[in-house]
Amino acid sequence: MQPEYAIRTVNLQRTYKTKERVLKALDGVDLAVRPGELFGFLGPNGAGKTTTIKILTTLLLPSGGTAEVWGFDVLHEADAVRRHINMVSGGESSGYGLLTVRENLWMFTQFHGMDSKLANKRIDELLEVMGLADRAKTRVSFLSTGLRQKMNYIRGLLTDPDVLFLDEPTLGLDVEAARTLRTYTRHWLDTNPGKTVVLTTHYMQEADELCDRVAIISGGTILACDTPTSLKYSLQQDVVFRLFTTPVAPAFLQAVEQIEGVQSISQRSGDQRDELSLILRDDAILPQVLSQLATHNAGLLSLEKRQPTLEDVFVNLVGHSLSESETTA
Amino acid sequence: MQRFLQAFRVGAWLGWKTESNWTNPLFYILWSLLLPMSNGLIMTMMLRVLQRTGNSSGADLLPYVFIGTVVYSIVALLLDSMAWAVLEDRERMGMLKYIAITPSSMYGYLWGRGFAKVSINFLAVPLTLTFGALVLDIPIRLSTINWPLLLVVVVLGLLIVTFAAQILAGVTLMIARHAGFVGQAVSGALYLFTGALFPITVLPNWMQVIARAVPLTYWLEGMRRALWVDAQNPVYNTGLNQLSTTNLLLILLASAVAMAVISIPLQRRAEHRAKEKGLLDMNTAY
Incomplete structure (x- = not known):
């Protein structure tokens, strides 16, 4: 039974x-x-x-x-x-x-x-x-x-x-x-x-x-x-961006996290460039993030607005990406 | 009981496959024979040298030493078999956890592994004894062997060693890979204390007390009495000459019961403790 x-x-x-x-x-x-x-x-x-x-x-x-x-x-x-x-x-x-x-x-x-x-x-x-x-x-x-x-x-x-x-x-x-x-x-x-x-x-x-x-x-x-689907939907009211930049310093990440309306930011370092996943409360906050890039002498290579993924849900809940967690572990 | 038998069957099958499958059968038979035979020969040579240098007591202890050494080879194998199976399955094969989550009996499985090891090597004992009788003139004759006694002693002895092996397997469940030496260390120590190599009367008094408390001492004595018609002759001063065969059998029976009573809950406790500490899938990787 x-x-x-x-x-x-x-x-x-x-x-x-x-x-x-x-x-x-x-x-x-x-x-x-x-x-x-x-x-x-x-x-x-x-x-x-x-x-x-x-x-x-x-x-x-x-x-x-x-x-x-x-x-x-x-x-x-x-x-x-x-x-x-x-x-x-x-x-x-x-x-x-x-x-x-x-x-x-x-x-x-x-x-x-x-x-x-x-x-x-x-x-x-x-x-x-x-x-x-x-x-x-x-x-x-x-x-x-x-x-x-x-x-x-x-x-x-x-x-x-x-x-x-x-x-x-x-x-x-x-x-x-x-x-x-x-x-x-x-x-x-x-x-x-x-x-x-x-x-x-x-x-x-x-x-x-x-x-x-x-x-x-x-x-x-x-x-x-x-x-x-529901987990991703929970982020639907937020805006998710993927940015490719020249390598950024930890100070940049800390500065972005301080901006009101930034839900989370995670970093994946690659060869000569970083991939940043950014979850914002609304689009209007993006210029502040970009200005921090300039302040910290990093350059924007590309920017893409996209649908939330499970990874974004994870970052939003845990505070960092899965790959970052594994590096720490 | 059905679960025990089912697991026993699988354990014996796996033991047979892994113990006998690593080389071709001819080499395997040779290896199985040469090991106890070479042990017997080494002991024989040592004894002869001692006798020639004038340290002999007058009695020819060759049959005592030869039978003890050959029979003890099975003790050493069986004692270590279950602990070895635990280590091999857990650390080398990574399979113990998969066996542990099946509805089968872990004890049945380990008994099967032990049974396979002993069965594969058991033939070497009568063959080596035959070699001793024919080549070294050890007084073992088919007509003088006490067959009923031999049967009872073999069964009781194997039960005692199997329960002891189960205790060692339980200990091994709870400790890391170096537990592999536990079985060898115990069988090595018992070799000294059980009168396998020399009568326990040559030991200091305090060691004799330990020797008399070890059931295997009585098992080896029983095996000698069954195989060698002169085993109880007082001239050999084995320390157990005065003990009647009936009492010897009673001691063996009581020991087998006691070992069962001790080993079964101990194994259960070890399994529980291993689960408590998360050791069933431990891999120490060194």
């Missing part, structure tokens, strides 16, 4: 204690994900995305609050939770190198108690879909990182989980492989009503394209949670 919520957390908390300090990885996360949703966690490294996934997959105990997956408590009904979930993590080269691709996949179906004949049928189908059919008998140690990641993605789907956790699944994949994985994830959800996917990513476009709803998480707190 399908539960009301595929995932439900209330005031979920997690702290890591070291000799030097206590780190709050999750600080009161409230979530409600319905069956059938593709739910995204968007945030920089260290935001709390993976910690949340670890708790929901029963790998880590919460320090406080409650979490339920498919109606079962992760703390007291972990075995029941495990019957309904699977997980794929990206950016790692896991797998038993001495086993073939088929053997690796078959082994995990057996951990889930699947009938061997059914398991092999599903393995064949998914190998075909992911373009790995000709590698079924190849030892995993001979696979590239990208192919291993595809194999791991198949492992996640093989057991037909009710809730599939994809933790940065496209990390390290080439464009084509990432697209295949995204397309199939959407297809899997469309053809299996009620199945739920929880995706963590720090690729804005991935979250925008794939997710029904996105939670923007930073510092262990959810700052906003809505559909990508």
